[in-house]
Amino acid sequence: WTTMAQFADMIFCLVRTSNEEIRQMGISFLLIDMHSPGIKVQPIVTLDKAPEGHQEVNTVFFEDVKVPKDNLIGEEGKGWTYAKYLLEFERGNGYSPSLYSSLERIVDMAKIQVSSNKALSEDPTFIEKVARIEIQINAMEATELRILGSLSAGQNVGPESSLLKTRGTEIGQFITELAVETVDYYALPFNNSGPGIGHNEPPIGSDFANTSAPRYFNYRKASIYAGSNEIQRNIMAKLVLGLT
Numbered sequence: 001w002t003t004m005a006q007f008a009d010m011i012f013c014l015v016r017t018s019n020e021e022i023r024q025m026g027i028s029f030l031l032i033d034m035h036s037p038g039i040k041v042q043p044i045v046t047l048d049k050a051p052e053g054h055q056e057v058n059t060v061f062f063e064d065v066k067v068p069k070d071n072l073i074g075e076e077g078k079g080w081t082y083a084k085y086l087l088e089f090e091r092g093n094g095y096s097p098s099l100y101s102s103l104e105r106i107v108d109m110a111k112i113q114v115s116s117n118k119a120l121s122e123d124p125t126f127i128e129k130v131a132r133i134e135i136q137i138n139a140m141e142a143t144e145l146r147i148l149g150s151l152s153a154g155q156n157v158g159p160e161s162s163l164l165k166t167r168g169t170e171i172g173q174f175i176t177e178l179a180v181e182t183v184d185y186y187a188l189p190f191n192n193s194g195p196g197i198g199h200n201e202p203p204i205g206s207d208f209a210n211t212s213a214p215r216y217f218n219y220r221k222a223s224i225y226a227g228s229n230e231i232q233r234n235i236m237a238k239l240v241l242g243l244t
Helices: 079-091 098-111 124-152 158-189 207-223 229-239
Strands: 008-015 025-034 039-043 059-063
Touching: 008 079, 025 079, 079 158, 098 124, 098 158, 098 207, 124 158, 158 207, 158 229
Parallel strands: none
Antiparallel strands: 008 025, 039 059
16 A cells, blocks of 8 residues: 555665564664666555556565665664654644545535525534534544644654544545535546546536545545554554553
């Protein structure tokens, strides 16, 4: 699941360089030239069916790839320690600004979508769904600000990055579901693999509707990448709650 590997010049990898009693030891952090002999990139076809060459995720194969010693990052055998630190920041991205923005676009779209002879934005069920998501984003933002305060005080994100990743991706999935529901059948005609050279037919429905279904399908993987949400819950149970 290597994002945009087809465009990359370099890739960093965790590789086993020695066998130790503790499996997390003996792993080293290498930076590898993607043009090295033996490296092959193969696209992963996702539900949004992006055309080949424009896919977001890939599998990278390594066959007898040789890497210079100078490409070792840090100390040999400390790769897992470095990776855990980096993952704190990958998983602990600031989700709330983009979530607010996405929800805002849905509310704007609902103002021109008609349901039962009135704007969808006036429908009580729709209003309740928006309110529920907004409350979750508010809670997310408060947590992010609290963690940002800890970072400003010189502390690490720690295992709470797993909380941010889990809730951030789940709320994002709720939003893509609501987006498809908002545009209704206008979400369906889009065919990502269809447009090609000379294709100039206008999209059916609004620009927002035109991307709702691909975003919905694409974001199904959000709860898997960077460590599945099930793994994140296990991390929180062990490191935050002290469960075994």
